[in-house]
Amino acid sequence: MFKLLPLLALVVYGFAMWRFSAWKLARELDSRSRPLRDAxxxxxxxRLAKAVGVPRIPVHVYEIDPINGLAAPDGRVFLTRGFMNALDRGQVTPEELGAVVAHELGHVALGHSRRRMIDFTGQNALRMVLATVLGRFLPGIGVWIANLVASALAARLSRQDEYEADAWASALLVKAGIGTAPQKALFTRLDRLTGTPGASAPAWILSHPKSPDRIAAIEALEARWHREPRD
Incomplete structure (x- = not known):
């Protein structure tokens, strides 16, 4: 029993840290966002609301410059001011921003925030256990290896969430009569818009899949839909 106490303490600590992070993010979003009202x-x-079967989809604008979308742990969906500025400049279309909203709705519908809480807690426990064990055999670099392994695991789980949210968004966009073209078109320019050097970074350390891989996954999904018999 007593041997399990340190592991239990790590799990409780990880959960507490996640709750604190979620609380801090909620306060930040409350203070720096407003409801989106854009004709x-x-x-x-x-069209997305009708496809989902709700009167409207509330979206908020998060007043920061980076181009991004966000699904908050409380289920709210955000587009950053950077994305809205890109719309003003003609760098993205309303349909492409609709694809971003559909993606974030996918995170909410699939419960990724709750799953990330569990993942975050487990990863912290794994990080500490590995650091303790490896530190005995590899002094000086054991902690570094433990951090690398935990970070790689976190990135892999995050990429899985992104693929799942992409697929959910694709289905919603097709149901809404918008189609996946805006979703794929945005991915072709996303790295350039965000300034993300994703093309040169190793895939295993990225928290998001590379854009070409996301497009390929969507096209594979579409091909599977075309092969499936329809009622």
Whole structure:
């Protein structure tokens, strides 16, 4: 029993850290966001809402410059001011931002925030256990290896979530009559828009799949839909 106490303490610590992070993020979003009201996006969001079967899809604008979308742990969906500025400059279309909203709705619908809480807790426990064990045999670099392994695991799980949210969004976009073309078109420019050097970074350390891989996954999904018999 007593041998399990350190592991239990790590799990409790990881859970507490996740709860604190979620609380801190909620406060940040409350203070730096506002409801989205944009006539350009209203028709697209209306089609998504109809496909989901709800009166409307509330979206908020997070007032930061980076281009990104966000699904908060409390289920709210955000587009950053950077994305809205890109829309103003003609760098993205309303349909492409609709694809971003659909993706974030996928994270919410698939319960990724809850799953990340469990993953975050487990990864912290794994990190500490590995650091303790490896530190005995590999002094000086054991902790570094433990951090590398835990980070690689976290990145792999995050990439899995992104693929799942992409697939959910693709299905919603097709149901809404928008199709996956805007989703794929945005991915072709996403690295350039965000300034992310994803093409040169090793895939196993990335928290998001590389854009070409995401496009390929969507096209594979579409091919599977075409092969499946329809009622």
């Amino acid at each position: 350009r996006l209203a028709p697209v969001l209306g």
